[in-house]
Amino acid sequence: MTTEPEDEPGAVDTVVDAADAPSLAGAVAAAFAPDGPLAAADAHFLPRAAQDELARAIAQAVQQREVLVAEAGTGVGKTYAYLVPLLLSGRRSLVSTATKSLQDQLFLRDLPRLAQQLGVPVRRALLKGRASYLCRQRLRVAETEAQLPDRFAARALNRVSAWAQATRTGDLAEVEGLDERSPVIPLVTSTRDNCLGLECPAYRDCHVVQARREAMAADLVVVNHHLFFADLALRDSGVAELLPTVEAAVFDEAHQLVEAGVQFLGTTLTTGQALDLARDVLALGLRHARGLAPWAELAGAIEKAARELRLACAGPLRDVRGILKLRWEERASGDRLVEPLSRLVEAADAAVPALVALADTAPDFTKLAQRCENLAALAGRFEGEAPDGHVRWIDLTPQQARLVESPLDIRAMMAEQRAGPAKAWIFTSATLGADASLGWFTAQAGLEDAPKLVVGSPFDYTANARVWVPAPFPKPNDAAHPAAVGALAGRLASALGGRTFVLTTTLRVLPLVAQALRAAAPELMVLVQGSEPRRALLQRYRDGRGAVLVGSASFWEGIDMPGDALQCVLIDKLPFPPPNDPLVEARVRQLRATGGDPFNDYFVAEAAVSLKQGAGRLIRTETDRGLLVLCDPRVRQMGYGRRLLAALPPMGVLGDEAAALEWLQLLAEAH
Numbered sequence: 001m002t003t004e005p006e007d008e009p010g011a012v013d014t015v016v017d018a019a020d021a022p023s024l025a026g027a028v029a030a031a032f033a034p035d036g037p038l039a040a041a042d043a044h045f046l047p048r049a050a051q052d053e054l055a056r057a058i059a060q061a062v063q064q065r066e067v068l069v070a071e072a073g074t075g076v077g078k079t080y081a082y083l084v085p086l087l088l089s090g091r092r093s094l095v096s097t098a099t100k101s102l103q104d105q106l107f108l109r110d111l112p113r114l115a116q117q118l119g120v121p122v123r124r125a126l127l128k129g130r131a132s133y134l135c136r137q138r139l140r141v142a143e144t145e146a147q148l149p150d151r152f153a154a155r156a157l158n159r160v161s162a163w164a165q166a167t168r169t170g171d172l173a174e175v176e177g178l179d180e181r182s183p184v185i186p187l188v189t190s191t192r193d194n195c196l197g198l199e200c201p202a203y204r205d206c207h208v209v210q211a212r213r214e215a216m217a218a219d220l221v222v223v224n225h226h227l228f229f230a231d232l233a234l235r236d237s238g239v240a241e242l243l244p245t246v247e248a249a250v251f252d253e254a255h256q257l258v259e260a261g262v263q264f265l266g267t268t269l270t271t272g273q274a275l276d277l278a279r280d281v282l283a284l285g286l287r288h289a290r291g292l293a294p295w296a297e298l299a300g301a302i303e304k305a306a307r308e309l310r311l312a313c314a315g316p317l318r319d320v321r322g323i324l325k326l327r328w329e330e331r332a333s334g335d336r337l338v339e340p341l342s343r344l345v346e347a348a349d350a351a352v353p354a355l356v357a358l359a360d361t362a363p364d365f366t367k368l369a370q371r372c373e374n375l376a377a378l379a380g381r382f383e384g385e386a387p388d389g390h391v392r393w394i395d396l397t398p399q400q401a402r403l404v405e406s407p408l409d410i411r412a413m414m415a416e417q418r419a420g421p422a423k424a425w426i427f428t429s430a431t432l433g434a435d436a437s438l439g440w441f442t443a444q445a446g447l448e449d450a451p452k453l454v455v456g457s458p459f460d461y462t463a464n465a466r467v468w469v470p471a472p473f474p475k476p477n478d479a480a481h482p483a484a485v486g487a488l489a490g491r492l493a494s495a496l497g498g499r500t501f502v503l504t505t506t507l508r509v510l511p512l513v514a515q516a517l518r519a520a521a522p523e524l525m526v527l528v529q530g531s532e533p534r535r536a537l538l539q540r541y542r543d544g545r546g547a548v549l550v551g552s553a554s555f556w557e558g559i560d561m562p563g564d565a566l567q568c569v570l571i572d573k574l575p576f577p578p579p580n581d582p583l584v585e586a587r588v589r590q591l592r593a594t595g596g597d598p599f600n601d602y603f604v605a606e607a608a609v610s611l612k613q614g615a616g617r618l619i620r621t622e623t624d625r626g627l628l629v630l631c632d633p634r635v636r637q638m639g640y641g642r643r644l645l646a647a648l649p650p651m652g653v654l655g656d657e658a659a660a661l662e663w664l665q666l667l668a669e670a671h
Contacts (some may be wrong), residue, residue, distance in 0.1 A: 170207025490520025
């Protein structure tokens, strides 16, 4: 967490009283004018009518403390369109975005640059979840007691130890070369369960406490969606205390807001959480109270119950790879989960008296007793029925089972927050729906009554982009479909000399597509998701010549490849939600119960938004040119295909492969 003051002599005069609407609107318009401060500071700045319209609407929402839902197409410049009104309004603000990397980009690049260009003094803060910050107390324990899995983890711990001597923020993102999946991170960070709070010997130097303190003192705080919802649910990171004090809240990349809320507003019980508790009970008992309680027996009972619960969740599944999402009804039928859950309740409860009896010995015992009580209550909750409007499912991984109970949408949460102190609520993204009502987003967020704005992209898609639906082509459920996609990608990428993405809707087909692609275009470098970290793959793609990247969900959005680095995007099939997903099934039941049409109101709407996100990788600047290929014959054959094509930017339509190759040849010659 970092705060940075921006002190510019004479800059205070630039900030206007947000109560004076004409002054705020005028100041925003002047900032974006051809002779304004942004143009003066950046020779590449171009006034854009779409950006002006969006900024003007946001300025009004900020001044009036209103709600605004705004879809802004690629190239509008929505980041500056909301930051300029926030900075010039002088009002205390919160900005939430989709990921920690986007947080860092906003805080480290966009905000300081813009504050300097506008000459506005602003105290800004970056707030992440507690798992992003070093815990000095747990680092001390890890340095002396941690059992590390290999030499790579040992090196990582040494790097963290050296960095800890100088860091001011404690943000682990500062540690060069530290993989976010490193097993060292849980050892040197705290959780809500194991944090000692005021009893911690290192409390005065606590980076989490410092982060919250600085956020409460800042004019503008940058958070992420996951932290926002997790904190509203658990009140663990400071957002719940911060939110009532801000006068404007902006949610960028708002298309990810509902899913983040569903994941983090819910209740979660993990077998890993129970195993961690068992390990801590044993370690603390032997360290501080050896012989005063049967620590091995108490910890062993919790561990055994956790392992039995995971086995019950897995059922017949043995060789689990990745994450499997399982229906609750399928695993819990016949009370198969009740017995292991009951044993977990009993084991956790049994450890409490021994821990409470030793509370005066060390503060850790009190905290461990609370953790045992919380785990027992949580396991007991999952023994009962889920409340109305909630859905349960199980995420199964090779290491643990994660039992989740979650609301189906964020309507109740948003209604509760909007009923609080009056503030501006602004939601913006490049994709919030497939129609002017933006119903895909507003219905799930309870924002049907909010003013809406749709600002199209300033890019000339008609001149610079083409879309092609190959026909004839195997159907998506045909076994030959992945190979056909790979072979077609090989032919098109060869004509272009690489510079191609193949986006799939499932991980399962990645190797099949890649194999066919390599056979069709052996001269090209084929990069496949999962072969190495995402960041490394993207860097190899940028650095390479003649590269094709084959990826699934994580490559459909949040990737910026401007210029001629990416000029062809193939999408293997229409991105409908998986019908057997527990959340999808629950939403379908909810729609049917209220008289809705699940296919048109949900499946087609979801596919349209996802398709817009995938297609959005293609054209990133005014001069970009490219080809989008939809390898799904249903786009031509089914009535909803026209609706999905209409949701895309207005690209020229190609009729056959010869026309597609001719277009790519033009792009290759201009390269």
